[in-house]
Amino acid sequence: MSFDDLGLEKRLLKAIKAMDYSRPTPIQERAIPPGLAGRDIVGCAQTGTGKTAAFILPILQRMGDNRGIKALVVTPTRELAVQIDEVARDCSRFTGQRVTAVYGGVGYGPQIKALRNGVDLLVATPGRLLDLNGRGDIDLGRVKMLVLDEADRMLDMGFWPDVRRIIRLLPGRRQNMLFSATMSRQVLGVIGSTLNNPARIDIAPSATPVEAIEQVVYPVGSRQKSELLAHLLKEKDLDRVLVFTRTRHRADRVCRTLGRQKIRSAAIHSGRTQSQRQAALDGFKSGRHRVLVATDIVARGIDVESISHVINFDVPNNPEDYVHRIGRTARAGAGGAALTFLSPEETGGLRDIEALIGTTIRCEDVEGFQYDYRVIPKPDRQARKVRKLVYNGGALSGRRRRPRLPSRSAGRMAKAR
Numbered sequence: 318m319s320f321d322d323l324g325l326e327k328r329l330l331k332a333i334k335a336m337d338y339s340r341p342t343p344i345q346e347r348a349i350p351p352g353l354a355g356r357d358i359v360g361c362a363q364t365g366t367g368k369t370a371a372f373i374l375p376i377l378q379r380m381g382d383n384r385g386i387k388a389l390v391v392t393p394t395r396e397l398a399v400q401i402d403e404v405a406r407d408c409s410r411f412t413g414q415r416v417t418a419v420y421g422g423v424g425y426g427p428q429i430k431a432l433r434n435g436v437d438l439l440v441a442t443p444g445r446l447l448d449l450n451g452r453g454d455i456d457l458g459r460v461k462m463l464v465l466d467e468a469d470r471m472l473d474m475g476f477w478p479d480v481r482r483i484i485r486l487l488p489g490r491r492q493n494m495l496f497s498a499t500m501s502r503q504v505l506g507v508i509g510s511t512l513n514n515p516a517r518i519d520i521a522p523s524a525t526p527v528e529a530i531e532q533v534v535y536p537v538g539s540r541q542k543s544e545l546l547a548h549l550l551k552e553k554d555l556d557r558v559l560v561f562t563r564t565r566h567r568a569d570r571v572c573r574t575l576g577r578q579k580i581r582s583a584a585i586h587s588g589r590t591q592s593q594r595q596a597a598l599d600g601f602k603s604g605r606h607r608v609l610v611a612t613d614i615v616a617r618g619i620d621v622e623s624i625s626h627v628i629n630f631d632v633p634n635n636p637e638d639y640v641h642r643i644g645r646t647a648r649a650g651a652g653g654a655a656l657t658f659l660s661p662e663e664t665g666g667l668r669d670i671e672a673l674i675g676t677t678i679r680c681e682d683v684e685g686f687q688y689d690y691r692v693i694p695k696p697d698r699q700a701r702k703v704r705k706l707v708y709n710g711g712a713l714s715g716r717r718r719r720p721r722l723p724s725r726s727a728g729r730m731a732k733a734r
Protein backbone atom coordinates (compact mmCIF):
# COMPACT_ATOMS: atom_id res chain seq x y z
CA MET A 318 0.00 0.00 0.00
CA SER A 319 1.19 3.51 -0.71
CA PHE A 320 0.28 6.85 0.87
CA ASP A 321 -1.71 7.65 -2.29
CA ASP A 322 -4.19 4.89 -1.38
CA LEU A 323 -5.08 6.26 2.02
CA GLY A 324 -7.32 9.14 0.96
CA LEU A 325 -4.97 11.95 1.91
CA GLU A 326 -5.17 15.29 0.16
CA LYS A 327 -2.48 16.55 -2.24
CA ARG A 328 -0.84 19.07 0.08
CA LEU A 329 -0.32 16.38 2.71
CA LEU A 330 1.03 13.92 0.14
CA LYS A 331 3.48 16.60 -0.93
CA ALA A 332 4.61 17.04 2.69
CA ILE A 333 4.99 13.27 3.08
CA LYS A 334 7.21 13.25 0.02
CA ALA A 335 9.26 16.13 1.39
CA MET A 336 9.72 14.14 4.62
CA ASP A 337 11.00 11.22 2.56
CA TYR A 338 8.45 8.71 3.81
CA SER A 339 8.14 6.28 0.94
CA ARG A 340 5.52 3.89 2.35
CA PRO A 341 3.08 4.05 5.24
CA THR A 342 4.00 2.08 8.35
CA PRO A 343 1.44 -0.50 9.58
CA ILE A 344 -0.10 1.88 12.09
CA GLN A 345 -0.40 4.59 9.44
CA GLU A 346 -2.04 2.14 7.04
CA ARG A 347 -4.56 1.15 9.65
CA ALA A 348 -5.18 4.40 11.51
CA ILE A 349 -5.28 6.98 8.74
CA PRO A 350 -8.46 5.75 6.96
CA PRO A 351 -10.65 5.59 10.12
CA GLY A 352 -9.02 8.81 11.31
CA LEU A 353 -10.01 10.53 8.08
CA ALA A 354 -13.52 9.14 8.42
CA GLY A 355 -13.79 10.91 11.77
CA ARG A 356 -13.88 7.75 13.83
CA ASP A 357 -12.54 7.43 17.33
CA ILE A 358 -9.38 5.35 17.54
CA VAL A 359 -7.71 3.23 20.18
CA GLY A 360 -4.17 2.47 19.07
CA CYS A 361 -1.83 0.16 20.89
CA ALA A 362 1.55 1.21 19.53
CA GLN A 363 4.89 2.35 20.79
CA THR A 364 6.94 5.35 19.81
CA GLY A 365 8.98 4.38 16.77
CA THR A 366 6.08 2.84 14.86
CA GLY A 367 5.18 6.07 13.03
CA LYS A 368 2.14 6.70 15.20
CA THR A 369 2.63 10.46 15.31
CA ALA A 370 2.05 10.94 11.60
CA ALA A 371 -0.78 8.38 11.86
CA PHE A 372 -2.81 10.80 13.97
CA ILE A 373 -1.42 14.13 12.75
CA LEU A 374 -2.23 13.60 9.05
CA PRO A 375 -5.98 12.90 9.51
CA ILE A 376 -6.19 15.78 11.98
CA LEU A 377 -4.72 18.24 9.50
CA GLN A 378 -7.02 17.05 6.73
CA ARG A 379 -10.20 17.19 8.82
CA MET A 380 -9.51 20.37 10.68
CA GLY A 381 -11.33 22.88 8.48
CA ASP A 382 -10.51 26.57 8.62
CA ASN A 383 -12.54 27.98 11.48
CA ARG A 384 -10.60 30.11 13.89
CA GLY A 385 -9.26 28.73 17.16
CA ILE A 386 -7.67 25.55 18.44
CA LYS A 387 -9.37 22.71 16.64
CA ALA A 388 -7.11 19.83 17.60
CA LEU A 389 -5.38 19.08 20.88
CA VAL A 390 -2.66 16.47 21.43
CA VAL A 391 -1.92 15.71 25.09
CA THR A 392 1.33 13.92 25.78
CA PRO A 393 3.23 13.18 29.02
CA THR A 394 6.71 14.63 28.49
CA ARG A 395 8.31 17.71 27.07
CA GLU A 396 10.47 15.68 24.71
CA LEU A 397 7.43 14.00 23.22
CA ALA A 398 5.68 17.35 22.91
CA VAL A 399 8.66 18.76 21.01
CA GLN A 400 8.84 15.72 18.75
CA ILE A 401 5.13 15.74 17.96
CA ASP A 402 5.33 19.47 17.30
CA GLU A 403 8.15 18.84 14.81
CA VAL A 404 6.25 16.11 12.97
CA ALA A 405 3.10 18.26 12.89
CA ARG A 406 5.03 21.23 11.50
CA ASP A 407 6.58 19.03 8.81
CA CYS A 408 3.19 17.57 7.88
CA SER A 409 1.52 21.00 7.74
CA ARG A 410 4.26 22.53 5.63
CA PHE A 411 2.00 23.07 2.63
CA THR A 412 -1.32 23.55 4.40
CA GLY A 413 -0.52 26.72 6.32
CA GLN A 414 -2.08 25.43 9.53
CA ARG A 415 -0.47 26.73 12.70
CA VAL A 416 1.03 24.31 15.16
CA THR A 417 2.32 25.13 18.64
CA ALA A 418 3.53 23.11 21.60
CA VAL A 419 3.19 24.13 25.25
CA TYR A 420 5.05 22.28 27.98
CA GLY A 421 6.55 22.90 31.40
CA GLY A 422 10.12 23.72 32.32
CA VAL A 423 10.36 26.78 30.07
CA GLY A 424 9.04 30.34 30.34
CA TYR A 425 5.40 31.17 29.67
CA GLY A 426 6.08 34.24 27.53
CA PRO A 427 6.83 32.72 24.12
CA GLN A 428 4.05 30.13 24.52
CA ILE A 429 1.47 32.80 25.38
CA LYS A 430 2.64 34.89 22.45
CA ALA A 431 2.28 31.93 20.07
CA LEU A 432 -1.21 31.22 21.45
CA ARG A 433 -2.24 34.85 20.90
CA ASN A 434 -0.98 34.71 17.32
CA GLY A 435 -3.43 31.92 16.62
CA VAL A 436 -3.10 28.15 16.81
CA ASP A 437 -4.92 25.42 14.89
CA LEU A 438 -3.24 22.39 16.41
CA LEU A 439 -1.94 22.49 19.96
CA VAL A 440 0.44 19.91 21.43
CA ALA A 441 0.62 20.06 25.23
CA THR A 442 1.76 18.40 28.41
CA PRO A 443 -1.09 18.26 30.94
CA GLY A 444 0.24 20.55 33.69
CA ARG A 445 1.23 23.45 31.48
CA LEU A 446 -1.99 23.17 29.52
CA LEU A 447 -4.06 23.47 32.70
CA ASP A 448 -1.88 26.33 33.97
CA LEU A 449 -2.34 28.29 30.77
CA ASN A 450 -6.04 27.53 30.74
CA GLY A 451 -6.35 28.67 34.36
CA ARG A 452 -4.70 31.95 33.44
CA GLY A 453 -7.14 32.46 30.61
CA ASP A 454 -4.52 32.11 27.88
CA ILE A 455 -6.07 29.11 26.13
CA ASP A 456 -9.55 28.73 24.75
CA LEU A 457 -10.36 25.03 24.34
CA GLY A 458 -13.98 25.67 23.37
CA ARG A 459 -13.46 24.87 19.69
CA VAL A 460 -11.50 21.64 20.00
CA LYS A 461 -13.09 18.95 17.88
CA MET A 462 -10.24 16.45 17.82
CA LEU A 463 -8.39 15.13 20.85
CA VAL A 464 -5.36 12.83 20.95
CA LEU A 465 -4.21 11.26 24.21
CA ASP A 466 -0.71 10.10 23.43
CA GLU A 467 1.24 7.59 25.56
CA ALA A 468 -1.80 7.16 27.77
CA ASP A 469 -0.18 4.44 29.87
CA ARG A 470 2.74 6.68 30.67
CA MET A 471 0.42 9.54 31.62
CA LEU A 472 -1.26 7.13 33.99
CA ASP A 473 2.09 6.00 35.46
CA MET A 474 3.16 9.59 35.95
CA GLY A 475 0.00 10.47 37.83
CA PHE A 476 -1.42 12.73 35.12
CA TRP A 477 -4.78 11.01 34.86
CA PRO A 478 -6.68 13.48 37.08
CA ASP A 479 -5.24 16.31 34.96
CA VAL A 480 -6.25 14.51 31.78
CA ARG A 481 -9.78 14.12 33.09
CA ARG A 482 -9.91 17.81 33.92
CA ILE A 483 -8.71 18.64 30.42
CA ILE A 484 -11.37 16.40 28.88
CA ARG A 485 -14.04 18.22 30.89
CA LEU A 486 -12.90 21.52 29.36
CA LEU A 487 -13.53 20.29 25.81
CA PRO A 488 -16.74 20.33 23.78
CA GLY A 489 -18.58 17.01 24.03
CA ARG A 490 -18.81 16.37 20.29
CA ARG A 491 -15.36 15.53 19.08
CA GLN A 492 -13.16 12.84 17.60
CA ASN A 493 -10.96 11.06 20.15
CA MET A 494 -7.80 9.12 19.55
CA LEU A 495 -6.08 7.26 22.34
CA PHE A 496 -2.58 5.85 21.87
CA SER A 497 -0.75 3.73 24.37
CA ALA A 498 2.18 1.32 24.26
CA THR A 499 0.33 -1.03 26.60
CA MET A 500 -3.37 -1.38 27.30
CA SER A 501 -4.23 -1.89 30.93
CA ARG A 502 -7.69 -1.88 32.43
CA GLN A 503 -7.06 1.60 33.74
CA VAL A 504 -6.07 2.96 30.34
CA LEU A 505 -9.08 1.31 28.77
CA GLY A 506 -11.21 2.66 31.59
CA VAL A 507 -11.30 5.96 29.81
CA ILE A 508 -12.98 4.38 26.82
CA GLY A 509 -16.40 3.98 28.32
CA SER A 510 -16.76 7.62 29.17
CA THR A 511 -14.80 9.23 26.38
CA LEU A 512 -14.73 7.11 23.27
CA ASN A 513 -17.46 6.34 20.84
CA ASN A 514 -17.23 2.93 19.15
CA PRO A 515 -13.51 3.29 18.44
CA ALA A 516 -11.55 1.59 15.68
CA ARG A 517 -9.11 -0.63 17.54
CA ILE A 518 -5.61 -0.93 16.18
CA ASP A 519 -3.08 -3.10 17.88
CA ILE A 520 0.44 -2.74 16.55
CA ALA A 521 2.45 -3.26 19.69
CA PRO A 522 2.87 -7.03 19.92
CA SER A 523 4.20 -7.59 16.41
CA ALA A 524 6.17 -4.37 16.48
CA THR A 525 7.68 -5.24 19.84
CA PRO A 526 11.16 -5.30 18.49
CA VAL A 527 12.51 -7.83 20.95
CA GLU A 528 13.22 -10.48 18.33
CA ALA A 529 15.12 -8.12 16.06
CA ILE A 530 17.53 -7.09 18.77
CA GLU A 531 20.54 -9.01 19.93
CA GLN A 532 20.25 -9.20 23.70
CA VAL A 533 23.03 -10.09 26.12
CA VAL A 534 23.32 -9.97 29.89
CA TYR A 535 26.69 -9.23 31.46
CA PRO A 536 26.77 -10.24 35.11
CA VAL A 537 28.98 -7.81 37.02
CA GLY A 538 29.36 -6.56 40.59
CA SER A 539 27.60 -3.24 41.07
CA ARG A 540 30.86 -1.47 41.88
CA GLN A 541 32.39 -2.46 38.58
CA LYS A 542 29.57 -1.33 36.34
CA SER A 543 31.19 2.01 35.44
CA GLU A 544 34.46 0.30 34.71
CA LEU A 545 32.75 -2.25 32.51
CA LEU A 546 30.92 0.47 30.61
CA ALA A 547 34.14 2.38 29.95
CA HIS A 548 35.84 -0.87 28.90
CA LEU A 549 33.10 -1.68 26.39
CA LEU A 550 33.11 1.84 24.98
CA LYS A 551 36.87 1.80 24.55
CA GLU A 552 37.44 -1.74 23.38
CA LYS A 553 34.36 -2.64 21.39
CA ASP A 554 32.81 -1.24 18.31
CA LEU A 555 30.01 0.66 20.05
CA ASP A 556 29.06 3.59 17.94
CA ARG A 557 26.02 5.51 19.17
CA VAL A 558 25.05 4.31 22.59
CA LEU A 559 22.06 4.99 24.80
CA VAL A 560 22.70 4.09 28.45
CA PHE A 561 19.90 3.71 30.97
CA THR A 562 20.29 4.14 34.70
CA ARG A 563 17.76 3.72 37.48
CA THR A 564 18.08 7.22 38.92
CA ARG A 565 19.09 10.64 37.70
CA HIS A 566 21.83 10.67 40.27
CA ARG A 567 23.35 7.60 38.73
CA ALA A 568 22.95 9.07 35.24
CA ASP A 569 25.02 12.09 36.25
CA ARG A 570 27.60 9.88 37.89
CA VAL A 571 27.98 7.69 34.81
CA CYS A 572 28.44 10.82 32.70
CA ARG A 573 31.13 12.15 35.00
CA THR A 574 32.96 8.81 34.94
CA LEU A 575 32.86 8.70 31.15
CA GLY A 576 34.04 12.31 31.01
CA ARG A 577 37.11 11.38 33.05
CA GLN A 578 37.84 8.66 30.47
CA LYS A 579 37.51 11.22 27.64
CA ILE A 580 34.34 9.59 26.30
CA ARG A 581 31.90 12.22 25.06
CA SER A 582 28.53 11.82 26.77
CA ALA A 583 25.52 13.78 28.00
CA ALA A 584 22.75 13.05 30.48
CA ILE A 585 19.03 13.49 30.01
CA HIS A 586 16.69 13.24 32.99
CA SER A 587 13.97 15.10 34.81
CA GLY A 588 16.43 16.94 37.05
CA ARG A 589 17.81 18.88 34.12
CA THR A 590 16.29 21.99 32.60
CA GLN A 591 14.46 21.82 29.31
CA SER A 592 17.31 23.52 27.48
CA GLN A 593 19.88 21.15 29.00
CA ARG A 594 17.75 18.19 27.95
CA GLN A 595 17.35 19.52 24.44
CA ALA A 596 21.09 20.29 24.16
CA ALA A 597 21.91 16.74 25.30
CA LEU A 598 19.52 15.24 22.76
CA ASP A 599 20.74 17.49 19.94
CA GLY A 600 24.37 16.69 20.78
CA PHE A 601 23.61 13.00 20.65
CA LYS A 602 21.65 13.29 17.40
CA SER A 603 24.43 15.24 15.72
CA GLY A 604 27.09 12.79 16.90
CA ARG A 605 28.85 15.28 19.16
CA HIS A 606 28.12 12.98 22.10
CA ARG A 607 28.77 9.32 21.51
CA VAL A 608 26.79 8.33 24.58
CA LEU A 609 23.48 9.57 25.96
CA VAL A 610 22.71 8.55 29.53
CA ALA A 611 19.01 8.57 30.37
CA THR A 612 16.47 7.60 32.99
CA ASP A 613 13.23 5.86 32.07
CA ILE A 614 10.94 8.74 32.76
CA VAL A 615 12.26 10.92 29.95
CA ALA A 616 13.54 8.20 27.69
CA ARG A 617 10.27 6.90 26.36
CA GLY A 618 10.05 9.42 23.59
CA ILE A 619 13.67 9.60 22.59
CA ASP A 620 13.56 9.18 18.86
CA VAL A 621 17.07 9.05 17.54
CA GLU A 622 17.93 7.14 14.44
CA SER A 623 20.72 4.59 14.29
CA ILE A 624 21.32 3.94 17.97
CA SER A 625 23.71 1.00 17.72
CA HIS A 626 23.52 -0.14 21.33
CA VAL A 627 21.26 0.25 24.30
CA ILE A 628 23.06 -0.46 27.55
CA ASN A 629 21.01 -1.13 30.64
CA PHE A 630 23.49 0.07 33.21
CA ASP A 631 20.81 -0.87 35.74
CA VAL A 632 18.06 -3.41 35.29
CA PRO A 633 14.80 -1.43 35.14
CA ASN A 634 12.39 -1.68 38.07
CA ASN A 635 9.54 -2.26 35.71
CA PRO A 636 9.92 -5.04 33.11
CA GLU A 637 7.88 -3.13 30.52
CA ASP A 638 10.52 -0.42 30.64
CA TYR A 639 13.05 -2.97 29.40
CA VAL A 640 11.03 -3.41 26.22
CA HIS A 641 10.71 0.35 25.80
CA ARG A 642 14.39 0.88 26.45
CA ILE A 643 15.68 -1.70 24.00
CA GLY A 644 13.14 -0.57 21.41
CA ARG A 645 15.28 2.59 20.99
CA THR A 646 17.71 0.51 18.95
CA ALA A 647 17.16 -1.55 15.79
CA ARG A 648 14.82 1.09 14.37
CA ALA A 649 13.41 0.60 10.91
CA GLY A 650 14.84 -2.88 10.51
CA ALA A 651 18.42 -1.84 11.26
CA GLY A 652 20.44 -4.12 13.52
CA GLY A 653 20.94 -3.26 17.15
CA ALA A 654 22.02 -4.74 20.41
CA ALA A 655 20.87 -4.42 24.00
CA LEU A 656 23.41 -5.13 26.71
CA THR A 657 22.27 -5.46 30.31
CA PHE A 658 24.59 -5.15 33.29
CA LEU A 659 23.32 -7.46 35.98
CA SER A 660 24.49 -7.16 39.56
CA PRO A 661 23.63 -10.03 41.94
CA GLU A 662 20.89 -7.91 43.57
CA GLU A 663 19.14 -7.49 40.24
CA THR A 664 18.51 -11.11 39.26
CA GLY A 665 14.85 -10.90 40.32
CA GLY A 666 14.34 -7.98 37.95
CA LEU A 667 15.88 -9.97 35.11
CA ARG A 668 13.53 -12.89 35.78
CA ASP A 669 10.54 -10.54 35.52
CA ILE A 670 11.83 -9.25 32.17
CA GLU A 671 12.37 -12.75 30.83
CA ALA A 672 8.88 -13.69 31.92
CA LEU A 673 7.47 -10.70 30.07
CA ILE A 674 9.34 -11.30 26.82
CA GLY A 675 8.94 -15.07 27.10
CA THR A 676 12.56 -15.98 26.58
CA THR A 677 15.83 -16.35 28.46
CA ILE A 678 18.49 -13.80 27.64
CA ARG A 679 22.00 -15.04 26.92
CA CYS A 680 24.52 -14.45 29.73
CA GLU A 681 28.18 -13.76 28.92
CA ASP A 682 31.38 -12.40 30.33
CA VAL A 683 33.09 -9.55 28.53
CA GLU A 684 36.32 -10.75 27.05
CA GLY A 685 39.41 -8.96 28.28
CA PHE A 686 37.66 -7.32 31.22
CA GLN A 687 39.30 -7.77 34.59
CA TYR A 688 36.48 -8.90 36.92
CA ASP A 689 36.96 -8.32 40.65
CA TYR A 690 34.93 -11.40 41.34
CA ARG A 691 32.77 -13.56 39.22
CA VAL A 692 29.00 -13.45 39.31
CA ILE A 693 27.81 -16.69 37.90
CA PRO A 694 24.17 -16.82 36.89
CA LYS A 695 22.36 -20.02 37.74
CA PRO A 696 22.55 -22.29 34.70
CA ASP A 697 18.98 -23.46 35.18
CA ARG A 698 17.46 -20.00 34.94
CA GLN A 699 14.26 -20.67 33.08
CA ALA A 700 12.03 -18.00 31.71
CA ARG A 701 8.54 -18.36 32.99
CA LYS A 702 6.45 -18.26 29.87
CA VAL A 703 3.75 -15.74 30.43
CA ARG A 704 1.79 -14.17 27.65
CA LYS A 705 2.01 -10.45 27.20
CA LEU A 706 -0.96 -8.32 28.06
CA VAL A 707 -2.99 -8.12 24.92
CA TYR A 708 -6.06 -6.12 24.23
CA ASN A 709 -8.14 -8.23 21.93
CA GLY A 710 -11.12 -6.07 21.24
CA GLY A 711 -13.03 -6.76 24.40
CA ALA A 712 -11.43 -8.60 27.24
CA LEU A 713 -7.91 -8.35 28.46
CA SER A 714 -5.93 -11.52 28.46
CA GLY A 715 -2.53 -12.56 29.65
CA ARG A 716 -0.35 -11.28 32.36
CA ARG A 717 -1.82 -9.31 35.23
CA ARG A 718 -0.08 -6.04 35.89
CA ARG A 719 1.23 -5.55 39.34
CA PRO A 720 -0.24 -2.48 41.00
CA ARG A 721 2.37 0.24 40.80
CA LEU A 722 3.34 2.42 43.68
CA PRO A 723 3.60 6.09 42.80
CA SER A 724 7.26 6.54 42.04
CA ARG A 725 9.34 9.31 43.45
CA SER A 726 10.34 10.38 39.99
CA ALA A 727 6.68 10.77 39.03
CA GLY A 728 6.34 13.17 41.93
CA ARG A 729 9.32 15.07 40.72
CA MET A 730 7.90 15.34 37.23
CA ALA A 731 4.68 16.65 38.68
CA LYS A 732 6.63 19.32 40.50
CA ALA A 733 8.69 20.15 37.44
CA ARG A 734 5.61 20.91 35.41
Ligand code: AMP
Nearest residue numbers: 338340341342364365366367368369370
Ligand atom coordinates in the same frame (compact mmCIF):
# COMPACT_ATOMS: atom_id res chain seq x y z
P1 AMP B 1 6.89 7.92 15.83
O1 AMP B 1 6.52 6.52 16.17
O2 AMP B 1 5.74 8.72 15.39
O3 AMP B 1 7.66 8.56 16.94
O4 AMP B 1 7.88 7.88 14.56
C1 AMP B 1 9.14 7.31 14.61
C2 AMP B 1 10.04 7.75 13.45
O5 AMP B 1 9.61 7.18 12.23
C3 AMP B 1 10.08 9.25 13.22
O6 AMP B 1 11.44 9.62 13.08
C4 AMP B 1 9.36 9.47 11.91
O7 AMP B 1 9.89 10.56 11.22
C5 AMP B 1 9.59 8.17 11.19
N1 AMP B 1 8.49 7.79 10.27
C6 AMP B 1 7.18 7.87 10.52
N2 AMP B 1 6.47 7.39 9.48
C7 AMP B 1 7.36 7.00 8.56
C8 AMP B 1 7.24 6.42 7.25
N3 AMP B 1 6.06 6.13 6.70
N4 AMP B 1 8.38 6.15 6.58
C9 AMP B 1 9.60 6.42 7.13
N5 AMP B 1 9.79 6.96 8.36
C10 AMP B 1 8.68 7.24 9.07
